Amino acid sequence: MHFRFDPARLPAATEALRQEVRAFLSEELRDTPAEVRARTWMGVDREFSQKVAARGWLGMTWPKRYGGHERTAFERYVLIEEMLAAGAPVGLHWMGDRQSGPLLLRYGTEEQKSELLPRFTRGEIFFCIGMSEPDTGSDLASVRSRATRIDAGWMLDGTKVWTSGAHLSDYMIGLFRTRPAGESRHEGLSQFVVPLRAPGISIRPIRDLSGIDHFCEVVFEEAIIPAGSLVGEEGAGWQQVMAELAYERSGPERFLSCHPLLVELIRELGQDGEASAGERARVEIGRRVARLATLRGMSISVAALLDRGENPELEASVIKDLGALFEQELPDLAQELVGLAPCSDPAARPFQRALAHLVQNAPSFSLRGGTREILRGIIARGLGLR
Numbered sequence: 001m002h003f004r005f006d007p008a009r010l011p012a013a014t015e016a017l018r019q020e021v022r023a024f025l026s027e028e029l030r031d032t033p034a035e036v037r038a039r040t041w042m043g044v045d046r047e048f049s050q051k052v053a054a055r056g057w058l059g060m061t062w063p064k065r066y067g068g069h070e071r072t073a074f075e076r077y078v079l080i081e082e083m084l085a086a087g088a089p090v091g092l093h094w095m096g097d098r099q100s101g102p103l104l105l106r107y108g109t110e111e112q113k114s115e116l117l118p119r120f121t122r123g124e125i126f127f128c129i130g131m132s133e134p135d136t137g138s139d140l141a142s143v144r145s146r147a148t149r150i151d152a153g154w155m156l157d158g159t160k161v162w163t164s165g166a167h168l169s170d171y172m173i174g175l176f177r178t179r180p181a182g183e184s185r186h187e188g189l190s191q192f193v194v195p196l197r198a199p200g201i202s203i204r205p206i207r208d209l210s211g212i213d214h215f216c217e218v219v220f221e222e223a224i225i226p227a228g229s230l231v232g233e234e235g236a237g238w239q240q241v242m243a244e245l246a247y248e249r250s251g252p253e254r255f256l257s258c259h260p261l262l263v264e265l266i267r268e269l270g271q272d273g274e275a276s277a278g279e280r281a282r283v284e285i286g287r288r289v290a291r292l293a294t295l296r297g298m299s300i301s302v303a304a305l306l307d308r309g310e311n312p313e314l315e316a317s318v319i320k321d322l323g324a325l326f327e328q329e330l331p332d333l334a335q336e337l338v339g340l341a342p343c344s345d346p347a348a349r350p351f352q353r354a355l356a357h358l359v360q361n362a363p364s365f366s367l368r369g370g371t372r373e374i375l376r377g378i379i380a381r382g383l384g385l386r
């Protein structure tokens with residue numbers, strides 16, 4: 001087994017879209033401060049998501065009959081890299097566009113697809129992902145939340161935690177146990193599209209280190225959801241979730257979460273002309289930009305694999321791991337090169353405010369979407385080393 005990172009290029013035809021997106025973003029984000037841009041895909045702005053929807057940029061690659069726009073995966077790639085590089089507040093629609101929509105297209109019933117997807121692409125509803133639970137993160141097969149078949153549909157009991165954006169979402173794609181584990185713990189799990197306003201569901205936002213209510217605890221107490229909420233096959237949840245995670249690990253969000261800080265860093269170092277930056281700073285910036293270009297090349301190569309319908313689990317894990325390392329080093333390096341401490345005071349320099357946000361958030365980059373150790377385990381297995 002070896003890595004498949006064949007060189008791939010974004011088609012020249014995507015350039016017109018890139019210019020269109022840049023023009024849109026420079027207008028929309030004109031007054032957005034650096035610390036808000038630094039949130040990138042954790043930033044939330046309902047009005048912004050609705051404007052993106054109105055442009056036809058949600059569900060861009062999905063079939064028109066489900067509200068999509070039938071554009072190419074490369075066009076979507078260009079759109080999201082521009083959004084991330086600019087620090088656009090894409091968080092509200094992020095999960096639905098990246099994951100829940102593609103999952104429903106692949107496994108959902110006709111009713112789920114025709115009922116939910118057009119509403120999402122119009123910016124009317126948003127999704128969150130309910131996999132993790134207290135005591136269940138890396139070891140996802142140990143999910144204990146239950147879905148029980150009853151006459152009225154399915155009854156849900158249990159607790160999900162760290163669910164990004166649950167308090168702002170309308171539906172959760174949740175993983176529940178529908179049967180006791182058999183010989184394999186991977187058996188008996190199923191996915192549901194859960195309407196979050198159903199009685200018996202309570203959502204409590206959890207404030208993170210930087211003071212943002214980004215993720216939530218979601219408690220299900222005899223919550224009854226319709227029979228038609230099952231996604232895909234009962235008991236096949238594990239296989240479906242594994243397919244879903246490939247969408248999650250290779251995109252540009254895995255190395256562009258700190259991009260607004262890199263921009264502020266270069267701005268800060270160049271304040272008094274390029275000469276003021278000093279030799280060390282120039283070398284370090286050059287190194288980071290080269291690494292960024294390499295990660296981007298690898299990620300575009302995986303986009304090409306996905307476009308051909310191939311499973312990039314191994315390559316996606318490599319990108320996520322290297323991307324998290326790249327992003328986590330940047331705040332410390334930035335502080336060292338500029339010699340200014342992080343500070344969230346509104347009167348502080350934009351660089352310091354962006355730095356303050358990222359110093360507090362960067363540790364989570366190697367947790368969300370699969371921890372470093374888990375990814376390295378996947379890589380070792382993919383290479384036949386374990």
Ligand SMILES: Cc1cc2nc3c(=O)[nH]c(=O)nc-3n(C[C@H](O)[C@H](O)[C@H](O)COP(=O)(O)OP(=O)(O)OC[C@H]3O[C@@H](n4cnc5c(N)ncnc54)[C@H](O)[C@@H]3O)c2cc1C
Nearest residue numbers: 129130131132136137138162163164364367368369371373
């Ligand atoms: C910002 C953020 C957003 C998140 N959003 C969501 C979301 O929207 N939906 C959702 O479902 N979850 C979400 N999560 C949860 C995330 O998926 C879990 O935190 C992650 O999978 C790790 O699980 P855990 O926290 O239970 O840690 P654990 O699994 O308990 O891991 C603790 C430590 O032990 C290590 N470890 C565990 N097992 C092994 C092993 N077999 N070998 C070696 N080392 C191991 C881990 O690498 C880690 O360092 C989010 C997390 C963060 C930080």
